[in-house]
Amino acid sequence: MSMRDVKLCLLGDSGVGKSSLVMRFVTDSFKPALESTIGASFMTKTVEVDGNTYKFQIWDTAGQEKYRALAPMYYRGAAAAIIAYDVTRESSFKSVKSWVQELRHQGHPNIVLAIAGNKCDLEDLREVRLKDAEDYAKQIDALFCETSALTAVNVADIFTKICKKLPSEDFSSSRVGSTVNLRKKRDVKKEKKCCGGSPS
């Protein structure tokens, strides 16, 4: 069976739900009181998309400022990054923009970027409009989803979309455990947004 290892890192302010998103994706569960991440934590999850197998190596970073200097260790060499914000906290959406700038300057030019507007279950507390985030993501050619680690909405989808946008690789000749080669050209098939539609 052909398998691709995909190194992915999660970035974003503290408390936006990065660890909860990883937990939902990896174990399909939600724990309301997760301990806050120290430095970074690592998990793997294997998925099948379009008949190909992808093994995600997920680095979940800590959002606090004191750990920010560590982030390059995780996003350098990453094939994909999910930058998460909290739809109920405008300041966390502003931080997305600074992460995008940092990745543009320091990350790999072909890194697949996805933006996750998490906690979309908290519609009443919303501070970030869906359209504003969608427009921004489109402008920087990033995948975009509003997600909820609590209800599971769009969590698996964002990872599936990332698989589809990874630089193409010849699976028939790939060895077990081969890694994504970022030097290869990006898949020409552009996907402007991830999940579409507005949350109910």
Ligand SMILES: Nc1nc2c(ncn2[C@@H]2O[C@H](COP(=O)(O)OP(=O)(O)O)[C@@H](O)[C@H]2O)c(=O)[nH]1
């Ligand atoms: N309502 C709601 N709360 C969430 C969601 N995701 C995370 N949380 C809560 O937000 C807080 C921070 O989550 P955590 O995953 O630790 O955030 P991190 O610091 O970005 O890793 C916790 O109290 C979570 O239970 C979500 O989708 N909806």
Ligand SMILES: [Mg+2]
């Ligand atoms: Mg965390």
